[in-house]
Amino acid sequence: MxxxxxxxxxxxxxxxxxxxxxxxxxxxxxxxxxxxxxxxxxxxxxxxxxxxxxxxxxxxxxxxxxxxxxxxxxxxxxxxxxxxxxxxxxxxxxxxxxxxxxxxxxxxxxxxxxxxxxxxxxxxxxxxxxxxxxxxxxxxxxxxxxxxxxxxLLGQPLPLLSGALQLIYESFGSISVEKLADKVGISCRQLNRQFSLHTGVSTKAFSQLIKAQALLRNYYLGSESILAYGLDLGFYDQSHLSKSLKKHHVSSLSSQAQSFMSDFYKPR
The missing domain is CATH 2.60.120 (Jelly Rolls)
Known part of the structure; x- marks a missing residue:
C-alpha cells in the first residue's frame, strides 16, 4: 500500500x-x-x-x-x-x-x-x-x-501521480519538473495535466507549496533564522525567500490574524 x-x-x-x-x-x-x-x-x-x-x-x-x-x-x-x-x-x-x-x-x-x-x-x-x-x-x-x-473509495491513487508526489515530498519540493517527469516516465505536459486534475495547480506550483510548508515548519520547530532554513531548501537568498512567501499574501489578513501569522513569516 x-x-x-x-x-x-x-x-x-x-x-x-x-x-x-x-x-x-x-x-x-x-x-x-x-x-x-x-x-x-x-x-x-x-x-x-x-x-x-x-x-x-x-x-x-x-x-x-x-x-x-x-x-x-x-x-x-x-x-x-x-x-x-x-x-x-x-x-x-x-x-x-x-x-x-x-x-x-x-x-x-x-x-x-x-x-x-x-x-x-x-x-x-x-x-x-x-x-x-x-x-x-x-x-x-x-x-x-x-x-x-x-x-x-474509488481505489488506489494513480501510480504515476503517487510516485510523483512522493518524489516531491522527499525533495521538500526542490526537484525540477523535468527531472520529476523523467523519473515517473511521462512528459512534463502529461505530468502537469495530472497535477492540474488532481490538485488544481501545476506541478511547479505544487512543489513550491511543499517547499514553503517545509520552510515554515522547520522555522517553527527550530532555532535558526528563516533564511538558514531557506538556504537548506534551495532558496537563493533573502530576496528569493521573501518573494516566494509574499505570494501567501499575509498582508491581506485582518489585523488580528495578521498580528499572529506574521510571526511565522518575518525573519528572526
Whole structure:
C-alpha cells in the first residue's frame, strides 16, 4: 500500500495558535483503509466569533458548520475563514491529490475557491452536514464519515501521480519538473495535466507549496533564522525567500490574524 509521508503544517493549529484565537481542537486520523487519502478529521470549537487563517498546504478540505457545508480548493494564498458563531465546526482534511479518490471532479475548477458542497454531486454525501450535526459528539461524526468514505473509495491513487508526489515530498519540493517527469516516465505536459486534475495547480506550483510548508515548519520547530532554513531548501537568498512567501499574501489578513501569522513569516 502506498503511504504518503507529508504532514501539512498549519500555524493556527499549533498550541500558540489555539491559545491566540481561543480554539478548542479535536483531531483524529481516519480508519486504516482511508489513511492514504484522508489526513485527519478535525473539529474546532469556539466560544466567540474569531478568524481562522489557513496557510497554503496543498490539501483540500470539506468543512461543516451547523448551517453550511463547503469545499475548499487548493490554496496558493492564505485563506482567512470567519467562525462567526460560537459552537463546533467539523472538517475532513484530505491529503494532497487524494480528493478525487472519492469525488469525480476536476480540482482546477475550484483552485483558490471555497464552494458549496453541491459541487460534489455524490449520493453518499447527500445532506451530510445535517447528518453530522445530528450526532452527539466528535467520535460519532468521525464514525459516520469513515463509513461514508469507505463506501465511496474509488481505489488506489494513480501510480504515476503517487510516485510523483512522493518524489516531491522527499525533495521538500526542490526537484525540477523535468527531472520529476523523467523519473515517473511521462512528459512534463502529461505530468502537469495530472497535477492540474488532481490538485488544481501545476506541478511547479505544487512543489513550491511543499517547499514553503517545509520552510515554515522547520522555522517553527527550530532555532535558526528563516533564511538558514531557506538556504537548506534551495532558496537563493533573502530576496528569493521573501518573494516566494509574499505570494501567501499575509498582508491581506485582518489585523488580528495578521498580528499572529506574521510571526511565522518575518525573519528572526
Amino acid at each position: 502506498y503511504t504518503q509521508k507529508y504532514v501539512p503544517f498549519q500555524p493556527t493549529l499549533t498550541l500558540e495558535g489555539q491559545s491566540y484565537f481561543g480554539l478548542s481542537i479535536e483531531l483524529t486520523p481516519p480508519v486504516a483503509a482511508l489513511a492514504d487519502a484522508i489526513h485527519a478529521y478535525i473539529q474546532v470549537k469556539v466560544d466567540t466569533p474569531t478568524p481562522y487563517p489557513m496557510i497554503p498546504d496543498a490539501t483540500n478540505v470539506l468543512f461543516f458548520s451547523s448551517k453550511t457545508s463547503m469545499v475548499g480548493g487548493t490554496r496558493l494564498s492564505i485563506l482567512e475563514a470567519q467562525l462567526l458563531e460560537p459552537g463546533e465546526y467539523f472538517g475532513v482534511w484530505f491529503k494532497p491529490g487524494m480528493f478525487r479518490q472519492f469525488f469525480n471532479v476536476d480540482l482546477a475548477d475550484i483552485t483558490q475557491a471555497v464552494v458549496d458542497d453541491d459541487y460534489l454531486s455524490n449520493r453518499h454525501f447527500s445532506y451530510l452536514g445535517e447528518r453530522l450535526y445530528d450526532k452527539k459528539g466528535f467520535q460519532e461524526k468521525v464514525a459516520l464519515c469513515d463509513s461514508l468514505f469507505l463506501k465511496s
